[in-house]
Amino acid sequence: MGIQEQYRSEAAALLSSGEVKLVIGFGEGSTADRRRPLFARTPEEAQKFVLDAACIANLSTYLVTEGLLSDGKKVAVFLKPDGIRSVNILISEAQLKPDQVVILGYAIDKAEITALEGRNISDFSLGEEIRSHTPPPHILQEAERIEEMNPAERFEFWKAHFSKCIKCYACRQVCPMCYCRRCIVDVNQPQWVSTSSHTLGNFEWNIVRAFHLAGRCAACGACDRACPVNIPLRLVNYRMGKEVIDAFDYCAGENSSQKPVLASFKQDDPETFIL
Amino acid sequence: MSEPFEPKIVAFVCTYCTYAGADLAGTSRLKYAPNVRIVRLPCTGRISPMFILKALQKGADTVLVSGCHPGDCHFTAGNYHARRRWTVFRALLAFTGIPEERIRFSWVSAAEGAKFAEMINEITEQTRKLGPFTQYQELQKVIETQSTY
Incomplete structure (x- = not known):
């Protein structure tokens, strides 16, 4: 039995036993190589889940949907190791209760997809793996290239890059860490960040x-991935992650x-x- | 004829140490450059990075952030939190190409009026050499002149 069938039946079992109220996973997308989030509330819907190497989105972002977990019921979610890492961060920031999230973990290695052991967040230990984790080579090279530039360059x-930004806020919407009910960019008294998409405002926003x-x-x-104008946002996030490792371990x-x-x-x- | 360049320096200071230090510089009749605009805040922990960006947006050439020495915070730990924040923020600004000389950080206690006066003089001189921060101030115009759409 493949991992897809295994997780379909597991999701169906979780739903029919009433252990979880919702399973967040992937369904067919608009094209053959794309997947779209699928929210299953019944065992029948769970049969539509797809799990393959195209399932790269971080679904943990849906866990912080306002009101989703306020009834105390559980939600199951398909997560890769980076999604599990997001859940760790959200728990440490008191945005999630550990026992409200059932994790259907999987890892993608090239085209191979494997199931991860464990269902509760405490079953996963990411420690060494993420500390030594390096971004894809092209990101790393680009980051090094920028480090070598002088400030003006x-x-x-x-x-x-930022002059291309159209302030669609897709980066914010897709990010599991951007859960503020009122984002600083939406604050208008005072208006910290100008909302029109001229370069200064774009600079400030980013x-x-x-x-x-x-x-x-x-x-x-x-x-x-969400950025419609291909701003390399990962670069700057990678640099910040490196800074906190170097400065504060x-x-x-x-x-x-x-x-x-x-x-x-x-x-x-x-x-x-x-x- | 255009007027000679006078640096605009915005200083965000905490009221218990650096503001008191600046006050001491004044009551001691120390002379320091009049280019600094001091913004008094309750604690360095209150100084959001947004303040720094806002100051730059509104035409500051250099921003100074200053507060109590570690261990001296009126609120026990405000400056420790601020220090972490600045470490990260400074790295971010460096990575995005905002010169490090434009954003300065210091600890000035209530007894260090002379240090405050010297520091303001030094920052003013340095900013005079660097010139106005037009690189940043002109960003607002970019969309009008070289729109990509």
Whole structure:
């Protein structure tokens, strides 16, 4: 029995026994190589689940939907390791209760897809794996190329990218960490970020989002894929993740009991830049 | 004829240390550059990175952020939290190409009026050399001149 059939029947069993009220997984997409989220509330609907190497989206973003878990019932969700990492971060930020999420874990290695052991978040230990995790080679090379530039070149690089931004906020919508009910960009008294899509406002928006994701990003790359104008958002998120590892020895999402990095401190944190 | 460049410096300071330090500089009759606009806040922990971006947006050439020395925070830990935030924010600005000299951080205690005066003079001189931060200020115009759509 393939993993798809295994998870279909497991999802159906979870729903028919009433253990979970909803299973979030993947269904057929608009084209053969795309998958779209499928929300199954009955065992029959669970038979429509698809699980293959095209299932790359991070479905944990649906877990923070307002009101979804407020009735105390459980939800099952199909997650790759980066999705599990997101769940760890969300739990550490008190956005989820660990026992409300049933994880149907899978990993994709090239075209191979394997099931992950464990159903509860505490069954998964990501520690070493994510700390040594490196982004895809092209991201890494690009990040190194930017590090070697001088500030003016870097500024031009990002200006060229950010000037394309149309402020559709797809990066925000797709991100499991962007759960604020009122995003800073929607605040208008004072108006921190200008909402029209001129380059300055785009710059501010992207800087603010990157800052808010610092030490929280699960590196799932969803923002990067969602961006309609192909801004390499992963680059800046990768750089921020590296910074918190280097400066504070903190890797987001290693486990669900860590304290958020910018909500904690050590007395001997580095401060080389302060006069 | 255009007027000579006068740097605009915005300083976000905490009221218990750096603001008191600046006050001491004043009452000690120390002379320092008049280019700095001081914004007083309850604590460095209150200084959001948005303040820095807003200052740059509104035409600041250099931004200074200053508060109590570690261990001296009126609220016990505000400056420790701020320090982490700045470490990350500074790395982010560096990565996006905003020169590090434009955003300065310091600890100035209520007793360090002289340090405050010297620092403002030094930052003003440095900013004078760097020139106005037109690179950032001109971003707003980009859409009008080189729209890609």
